[in-house]
Amino acid sequence: MRDHRELGQILDLFSFQEIAPGAPFWHSNGMIIFKELEKYLREELDQMGYEEISTPIIVKREVFEKSGHWEHYRENMFYFDNPRDENEHLVIKPMNCPESTFVYNSRIRSYKDLPFRLAEIGRLHRNELSGTLGGLFRVRQITMDDAHVYAAPKQVKKEIMAIIEMIEKFYAMFDLKPTYVLATRPEKALGSAKDWDLAEKALGEALEKMSKQFTIAKGEGAFYGPKIEVHLNDSQGRDWQMGTAQLDLVMLPKQFETYYTDEDGSKKLPWVIHRAIFGSFERFIGMLLEHTDGKLPLWLSPVQVAILSIGEAQANYAEKIAKTLVKRGVRAKADTSGDTIGKKIREAEIRRVPYILVAGDKEVQNKTLNVRHYTAGQVGEMELGALSKKIQKEIKEKISR
Numbered sequence: 001m002r003d004h005r006e007l008g009q010i011l012d013l014f015s016f017q018e019i020a021p022g023a024p025f026w027h028s029n030g031m032i033i034f035k036e037l038e039k040y041l042r043e044e045l046d047q048m049g050y051e052e053i054s055t056p057i058i059v060k061r062e063v064f065e066k067s068g069h070w071e072h073y074r075e076n077m078f079y080f081d082n083p084r085d086e087n088e089h090l091v092i093k094p095m096n097c098p099e100s101t102f103v104y105n106s107r108i109r110s111y112k113d114l115p116f117r118l119a120e121i122g123r124l125h126r127n128e129l130s131g132t133l134g135g136l137f138r139v140r141q142i143t144m145d146d147a148h149v150y151a152a153p154k155q156v157k158k159e160i161m162a163i164i165e166m167i168e169k170f171y172a173m174f175d176l177k178p179t180y181v182l183a184t185r186p187e188k189a190l191g192s193a194k195d196w197d198l199a200e201k202a203l204g205e206a207l208e209k210m211s212k213q214f215t216i217a218k219g220e221g222a223f224y225g226p227k228i229e230v231h232l233n234d235s236q237g238r239d240w241q242m243g244t245a246q247l248d249l250v251m252l253p254k255q256f257e258t259y260y261t262d263e264d265g266s267k268k269l270p271w272v273i274h275r276a277i278f279g280s281f282e283r284f285i286g287m288l289l290e291h292t293d294g295k296l297p298l299w300l301s302p303v304q305v306a307i308l309s310i311g312e313a314q315a316n317y318a319e320k321i322a323k324t325l326v327k328r329g330v331r332a333k334a335d336t337s338g339d340t341i342g343k344k345i346r347e348a349e350i351r352r353v354p355y356i357l358v359a360g361d362k363e364v365q366n367k368t369l370n371v372r373h374y375t376a377g378q379v380g381e382m383e384l385g386a387l388s389k390k391i392q393k394e395i396k397e398k399i400s401r
């Protein structure tokens with residue numbers, strides 16, 4: 001199996017530099033993957049009734065003192081005093097959770113506002129020990145597909161079901177099948193036993209209603225609520241924990257007083273679901289690279305189509321085809337260099353280009369292309385119109401490979 005760092009170099013996706021331990025430099029090919037994932041995510045968020053927010057990266061320490069992170073998580077945080085004002089203690093956020101409550105609390109909320117779903121594609125920093133850093137799998141700078149759903153307790157089951165639906169839909173695009181673990185009440189738990197019972201029941205029933213099998217990790221929930229872990233098995237048989245749906249009965253609601261006015265006029269605390277579909281962009285991309293050996297799904301491939309001219313005579317033809325495809329929204333590149341066709345094909349194959357189109361005299365004459373596909377192999381001669389339609393359709397449908 002090839003390491004994702006090697007694949008990152010072969011595909012020119014990202015690099016790590018000594019000047020920034022644990023933080024990738026994304027090259028333009030890598031940014032294509034990043035942007036496509038963001039685009040997909042945002043379309044899903046719109047469909048599923050989320051609102052997207054962006055909260056500050058640097059905030060006053062008191063926010064994380066209140067959330068308990070300063071006491072329990074400090075060694076993983078970057079923090080400093082403002083050099084221009086030593087009384088201003090600042091931290092670089094290691095997670096988005098506490099700050100989302102400030103958006104929630106910026107208005108008086110009523111039961112009619114719930115469920116209130118706040119998504120944030122947030123950039124986080126965690127002070128991982130330099131010895132533990134490992135490519136995209138353990139980084140200091142993380143981009144999370146994060147969201148916090150503020151819901152009345154009776155709404156939680158339905159919200160969890162909607163999250164499972166998003167998770168299933170996402171991983172199906174990669175032919176990955178998630179499995180679920182329900183982590184229950186630990187010994188040291190905050191909140192009433194009654195609430196915990198209700199919360200665990202809501203999560204379990206949501207999984208059952210979605211016909212998802214799950215195992216129970218007894219006592220392994222967080223001290224503030226039970227959670228569902230989303231696991232994946234990749235092509236190498238490795239287990240990955242990617243997404244989560246973590247129920248929070250007390251941490252955000254109580255500490256940050258995120259009240260809502262209920263139907264009868266009383267003030268109540270919602271439950272909060274912390275959820276992520278793939279967790280971190282960095283880790284997901286690293287996993288996907290190793291899982292596919294760099295043969296990414298067409299919609300995520302930095303270069304989707306390579307058009308190779310056999311000789312100089314077909315250079316114009318190849319350029320013209322590339323232009324036409326680009327106009328149709330396909331990431332196509334012509335290779336009209338003086339290298340042999342064998343070398344050009346090898347080069348495109350090494351770069352895991354899904355469609356390699358070869359143009360010789362015969363193809364120019366017939367207005368066709370000779371098609372090779374990265375998983376299907378030799379496809380043969382195809383006319384541009386039909387081929388372009390097929391490629392556009394496969395991109396749009398986000399087929400796996």
Ligand SMILES: [Zn+2]
Pocket residue numbers: 095096097147148274275
């Ligand atoms: Zn959170």
